[in-house]
Amino acid sequence: MEEVDVEPTTTPIPGFDSNQKHLGFVWGPGDILVYETIYKASGGSAGGCPFVHEVRKDEDIYSPILRKLFNESHHIFVGLQRIREDLPSKNKKPQFVSISKNYRSVIRACMEELQQVAVYHNDSLGNTLLSLELIWNLCEVLFIDAAPAGSLVLHLLDWVRLHKADVDEKAREVLASESPAEHQAYWDVVISYVLQGRMDEARQVLVKQAALQPAARVMFKLLDNLLMKMPIFNPGETQTLTEFDVKWRHWREEVDHCLQDQSFASNRHLEDICKILVGDEDVLLEYKELLSTWYHFLVTRLLFSHPTVKPTELHYYAQSSMHMFLDTRSVPEPLDSILLAAFEFDIHQVIKDCSIALNNWWFVGHLTDLLDHCKLLQSHNLHFGSNLREFLLLEYASGLFTHHSLWQLAVDYFDHCPEFGRVYLELQIERVPLDTERKALKVIRICEQRQMTEQVRSICKIMAKKALRNNRLGSALSWSIRAKDAAFATLISERFLQDYCAKGTFSDLDLIDNLGPAMLLSDRLTFLGKYREFHRLYGEKRFSDAAKLLLSLMTAKIAPHSFWMTLLTDALPLLEQKEVIFSADQTHELMFCLEELTSGKSQLFTLASLARVKQLFTLH
Amino acid sequence: MEGINAKYVSKKISKTRWRPVSSSSLQQPDIFATGSWDNEDNSISIWSIGENGVSSMDDEFEGDPQLLCEYKHNGDVLDLQFLDQDRIVTASSTGAVTIFRHHHNSQTLSVSKLWERAHHYPCNNAPCTGVVCNSPEIVTVGEDGRIMLFRADQEGVLRTIEKADSSAIHAVTFLRTTEILTVNSIGQLKLWDFRQPGNEPSQILSLTGDRVPLHCVDRHPNQQHIVATGGQDGMLCIWDVRQGNMPISLMEAHTSEMWEVHFHPSNPGHLFSCSEDGSLLHWETSSNTDTPSFLQGGRNTSIISRSAIAPAGGNQSLINAWLTGDSSKGHLETTHMLPSQMLSVNSLDVLGQCLVCGTDGEAIYVNRHVPI
Numbered sequence: 001m002e003e004v005d006v007e008p009t010t011t012p013i014p015g016f017d018s019n020q021k022h023l024g025f026v027w028g029p030g031d032i033l034v035y036e037t038i039y040k041a042s043g044g045s046a047g048g049c050p051f052v053h054e055v056r057k058d059e060d061i062y063s064p065i066l067r068k069l070f071n072e073s074h075h076i077f078v079g080l081q082r083i084r085e086d087l088p089s090k091n092k093k094p095q096f097v098s099i100s101k102n103y104r105s106v107i108r109a110c111m112e113e114l115q116q117v118a119v120y121h122n123d124s125l126g127n128t129l130l131s132l133e134l135i136w137n138l139c140e141v142l143f144i145d146a147a148p149a150g151s152l153v154l155h156l157l158d159w160v161r162l163h164k165a166d167v168d169e170k171a172r173e174v175l176a177s178e179s180p181a182e183h184q185a186y187w188d189v190v191i192s193y194v195l196q197g198r199m200d201e202a203r204q205v206l207v208k209q210a211a212l213q214p215a216a217r218v219m220f221k222l223l224d225n226l227l228m229k230m231p232i233f234n235p236g237e238t239q240t241l242t243e244f245d246v247k248w249r250h251w252r253e254e255v256d257h258c259l260q261d262q263s264f265a266s267n268r269h270l271e272d273i274c275k276i277l278v279g280d281e282d283v284l285l286e287y288k289e290l291l292s293t294w295y296h297f298l299v300t301r302l303l304f305s306h307p308t309v310k311p312t313e314l315h316y317y318a319q320s321s322m323h324m325f326l327d328t329r330s331v332p333e334p335l336d337s338i339l340l341a342a343f344e345f346d347i348h349q350v351i352k353d354c355s356i357a358l359n360n361w362w363f364v365g366h367l368t369d370l371l372d373h374c375k376l377l378q379s380h381n382l383h384f385g386s387n388l389r390e391f392l393l394l395e396y397a398s399g400l401f402t403h404h405s406l407w408q409l410a411v412d413y414f415d416h417c418p419e420f421g422r423v424y425l426e427l428q429i430e431r432v433p434l435d436t437e438r439k440a441l442k443v444i445r446i447c448e449q450r451q452m453t454e455q456v457r458s459i460c461k462i463m464a465k466k467a468l469r470n471n472r473l474g475s476a477l478s479w480s481i482r483a484k485d486a487a488f489a490t491l492i493s494e495r496f497l498q499d500y501c502a503k504g505t506f507s508d509l510d511l512i513d514n515l516g517p518a519m520l521l522s523d524r525l526t527f528l529g530k531y532r533e534f535h536r537l538y539g540e541k542r543f544s545d546a547a548k549l550l551l552s553l554m555t556a557k558i559a560p561h562s563f564w565m566t567l568l569t570d571a572l573p574l575l576e577q578k579e580v581i582f583s584a585d586q587t588h589e590l591m592f593c594l595e596e597l598t599s600g601k602s603q604l605f606t607l608a609s610l611a612r613v614k615q616l617f618t619l620h
Numbered sequence: 621m622e623g624i625n626a627k628y629v630s631k632k633i634s635k636t637r638w639r640p641v642s643s644s645s646l647q648q649p650d651i652f653a654t655g656s657w658d659n660e661d662n663s664i665s666i667w668s669i670g671e672n673g674v675s676s677m678d679d680e681f682e683g684d685p686q687l688l689c690e691y692k693h694n695g696d697v698l699d700l701q702f703l704d705q706d707r708i709v710t711a712s713s714t715g716a717v718t719i720f721r722h723h724h725n726s727q728t729l730s731v732s733k734l735w736e737r738a739h740h741y742p743c744n745n746a747p748c749t750g751v752v753c754n755s756p757e758i759v760t761v762g763e764d765g766r767i768m769l770f771r772a773d774q775e776g777v778l779r780t781i782e783k784a785d786s787s788a789i790h791a792v793t794f795l796r797t798t799e800i801l802t803v804n805s806i807g808q809l810k811l812w813d814f815r816q817p818g819n820e821p822s823q824i825l826s827l828t829g830d831r832v833p834l835h836c837v838d839r840h841p842n843q844q845h846i847v848a849t850g851g852q853d854g855m856l857c858i859w860d861v862r863q864g865n866m867p868i869s870l871m872e873a874h875t876s877e878m879w880e881v882h883f884h885p886s887n888p889g890h891l892f893s894c895s896e897d898g899s900l901l902h903w904e905t906s907s908n909t910d911t912p913s914f915l916q917g918g919r920n921t922s923i924i925s926r927s928a929i930a931p932a933g934g935n936q937s938l939i940n941a942w943l944t945g946d947s948s949k950g951h952l953e954t955t956h957m958l959p960s961q962m963l964s965v966n967s968l969d970v971l972g973q974c975l976v977c978g979t980d981g982e983a984i985y986v987n988r989h990v991p992i
Contacts, residue, residue: 064630065630067628067630067982068628068629068630068982071628071630071981071982071983072626072628074981075961075962075981078961079961082961404658404659404660405631405632405658405659405660405982408632408963408980409963409981435696435713435747436696436698436713436747436763437747437749437763437788437805438657438696438698438747438749439658439696441852441877441896442896442964442980445876445877445896449876470741470742470743470744470746470764471741471742472741472763472764472765472786472787472788473786474765474785474786474787474788474804474805474806475763475765475786475787475788475805477787477806478787478805478806478831478833481831507786508786510785510786510808510810510821510824511786511787511806514806514808514824514826514831515831516826516828516829516830516831517829517830518830518831
């Protein structure tokens with residue numbers, strides 16, 4: 001067995017002292033049931049405790065806001081699965097990127113809603129979602145969009161800007177104040193803009209300061225010029241990477257000259273900006289607070305030192321940036337190691353770390369599925385036989401199935417797990433509680449669409465038995481018809497016949513009179529329908545038709561033997577009619593049936609009625 | 621199909637209904653109620669889609685439905701109807717029938733009346749599956765095969781029809797003020813006349829052939845003998861209750877259970893149906909064959925229709941199109957109104973130009989420009 005990566009967390013059970021008693025437990029689909037046993041830790045036993053505790057790992061699934069995440073992402077997931085396989089992957093990349101953006105916008109929408117309801121949830125959920133979006137965005141940039149050198153830095157810049165939105169807020173505050181250039185956060189804003197590569201905004205704000213210091217006009221003009229001329233790689237243009245590199249190096253030399261010439265020596269801030277433009281790491285590190293994260297530091301560093309960085313070189317800079325930025329004593333957060341793994345293009349490590357850090361499989365399941373569609377995951381056979389994508393989706397869907405409402409989403413996920421999905425679904429679907437007919441109908445429809453006949457039959461049987469217990473014979477019959485369950489239909493017909501024998505009349509005539517082709521489901525049911533028809537014909541005084549029917553019921557062996565006596569007794573009034581109803585042949589057949597009956601279990605019949613019948617027949 | 625956005629509400633929606641607008645005003649409806657199901661805490665909610673002032677074709681800023689108020693509901697909401705502007709009646713899976721009152725000033729809901737064991741088995745509760753009102757009378761039906769008649773202002777039950785049905789009754793509608801029509805799970809339509817005592821229906825209609833359970837029924841707004849039903853096989857049947865006991869026309873509509881069918885209340889040449897297969901169809905009849913209705917967007921499907929019986933009389937009214945379902949006498953177009961790949965659409969309601977529907981994907985869709 002492999003080693004455990006992290007220490008497992010301990011969850012204390014209220015009211016339980018592990019020093020005193022042993023704990024018993026049993027696994028459920030998404031939780032554990034825990035109870036205090038009678039066994040003392042020191043040996044021997046003592047009185048038990050009446051409580052059973054349910055320990056659940058995933059609380060998020062019950063959050064109403066997160067439910068929207070699950071529902072919307074389900075819709076995106078199903079759409080993704082239906083993208084046609086035969087298109088060449090070059091055409092599919094923009095589709096995958098747009099799906100990735102859809103997923104992210106769903107996460108953002110949830111985040112915004114959480115912020116509005118901030119009192120209900122503590123911040124941790126919002127923070128988690130923020131990190132999730134950060135990680136997903138990075139994966140999109142590095143893996144799905146797979147930006148080449150040149151564009152890579154630009155995409156990473158966008159990524160950083162998206163997650164450091166407080167700069168704009170600060171800038172608004174500064175510019176709205178009476179004297180922006182004297183605001184205490186003024187230089188923070190300028191430098192933040194520069195650190196994010198937003199030169200135009202930086203220049204706009206700098207102009208305010210320039211206006212205040214006409215004497216240093218030349219200096220400000222110089223810096224403005226440098227900022228304006230900074231080359232930005234434009235992937236659309238015909239300019240190649242090498243051309244851009246050359247241009248950039250020229251510009252950088254120019255900035256360096258300005259530094260060497262001490263052009264900005266009189267203004268510490270401007271000099272710092274200049275040093276940043278040249279990529280001076282010590283100065284960058286002085287502005288740790290503005291950067292706030294090591295990955296911001298990394299991107300800024302790349303922007304100003306290695307804008308043509310190749311994806312394969314990324315990990316080196318990432319590691320060194322993290323090293324330089326973070327305190328060597330502090331333990332790296334899970335988020336940091338996940339991002340680092342991403343920069344190292346170690347997709348499996350990213351997925352693994354996310355799985356450990358998060359308490360439900362939503363994120364890793366959907367991300368892995370998308371990456372798998374982009375053909376980025378090597379097929380990795382796990383010990384359990386299925387690949388990584390299927391394993392994660394199965395776990396996610398199984399978790400959904402424990403939810404009283406979200407189980408319907410899980411069905412689609414199982415559908416798209418080719419190896420084990422069906423088996424999981426078969427096992428889980430039978431355990432959905434069925435309180436109303438409507439819910440049962442939906443579950444049955446799901447099973448029928450997937451040809452799970454066993455499950456259909458078993459669910460219909462459950463519903464039919466429930467109906468039978470409540471004496472709803474019509475409902476029970478309609479369930480048996482749905483399941484094509486002849487045995488149960490026979491059972492129901494027996495009930496009807498028993499009722500008839502007990503009361504002398506049929507109950508639920510509206511059902512028996514209108515059986516239609518369903519009558520053919522079981523012999524007993526057919527008999528019931530035909531027997532009722534006999535009564536109807538008799539009531540309408542169509543005696544010859546009635547007689548013919550009665551006879552056919554016995555000779556065609558549809559009638560159960562136990563009922564033959566009743567049938568023969570029913571024949572009596574027909575025999576006693578003034579007109580002849582039974583023909584000679586028919587009478588012979590009746591006699592034959594009677595003989596067959598008497599040669600059998602004669603104790604079922606009273607001798608008197610038997611004698612009477614014989615007498616009547618012989619008279620005829 | 622443009623301009624229909626999903627509003628995710630974190631509960632599976634079983635019923636959506638527009639609040640009725642007074643017939644004198646020409647306003648579009650702006651308030652609707654929803655009921656949830658399959659949740660540990662079910663609720664009924666009232667939503668608003670805001671003022672419909674200027675309606676321009678490229679109005680992108682039609683807001684999402686806003687939740688006005690919500691109230692906990694015991695059991696799944698299996699049916700929901702507005703009794704009047706302020707009161708809503710619900711049918712619950714616990715067998716209870718509840719009247720809720722919506723207080724406009726404080727935007728709150730409260731329980732006004734509760735009949736707790738309206739539908740029951742000898743030992744358990746039975747789900748109440750349908751409710752229909754004609755203020756102040758309320759008729760409910762349930763899985764116990766009973767029909768109950770209440771009055772909104774009286775405590776007790778006005779009338780009970782025991783053993784009305786040996787199977788579960790799925791839906792009910794008023795034919796006339798004293799006559800109702802019910803559909804059940806063995807595919808029968810039964811007419812009941814409240815003026816007659818006793819527990820027998822005055823008429824039973826059913827399809828020959830397989831006894832397909834019927835789930836929904838709706839009466840034509842102007843012609844009281846024309847009725848549409850939908851059932852487990854997704855077929856739309858149009859019946860004339862005066863004529864015989866067979867449907868006039870059958871049309872293949874959906875690939876699984878049809879949950880609701882509605883004639884448009886003011887333009888009965890339009891019919892809407894929704895189904896477990898995740899689709900919502902808009903059926904349109906028109907008497908001229910080269911109508912450009914297919915240009916209205918969405919997906920059109922060709923319908924396969926069969927006439928069970930030739931219609932009596934040869935008048936050229938629009939009704940004929942429903943009765944024949946055949947393109948020779950009239951023209952029948954169907955349009956899908958929702959994007960594909962959805963979970964079951966459980967309920968829909970249409971009033972004026974507005975359509976609202978709720979799905980098992982925990983989403984509500986509102987369309988304010990239904991082409992009618």
